[in-house]
Amino acid sequence: KNQVEQSPQSLIILEGKNCTLQCNYTVSPFSNLRWYKQDTGRGPVSLTIMTFSENTKSNGRYTATLDADTKQSSLHITASQLSDSASYICVVSGQAGTALIFGKGTTLSVSS
């Protein structure tokens, strides 16, 4: 069964600190992996998209990595800001179509 699992479920860090979120997936065949940021009460916003041939992709303070062999991805956030408080969702697209398979997300709280 195609699944996307994320850890940790929630995380609290101090402003200015770095953090890394994890994603494991069992989706096959695999087309690409995305990280989305979802603020409370808002729709998801795309941060990065990586195909199986890409190992890393950055978007400002966000850096995603992908290991297609082990089916693992991580999202690293550098120098966190209060506005980074949100749910970060790992999403995988299978090769067959356009449907996205979502993880449950990691809830990040950045405190001052």
Add this chain to the structure above:
Amino acid sequence: EPEVTQTPSHQVTQMGQEVILRCVPISNHLYFYWYRQILGQKVEFLVSFYNNEISEKSEIFDDQFSVERPDGSNFTLKIRSTKLEDSAMYFCASSDWGISNQPQHFGDGTRLSIL
């Protein structure tokens, strides 16, 4: 920056009633999607739509659901006879191509509450 807009932001409906959720995708986009998120759970794919027909749908998208692009700008999701378990946040999304590595742009959702 162009946005996907959804109306209403909150819809309250009696069980058994029909409800229509509305979306205005980004104007030059060709692919449209509906997702739902039950409170506390993950986002789930419902349906994708291209060239005035459904291109893919999930098991959730049964006969009580339908989608339509009634004009050049709107994209709607109709739920024919609502059930309590249809209570969820419904997100519309659009992309300029259906190629898998294109980002999907999401609206802020319609919260549907079935009483």
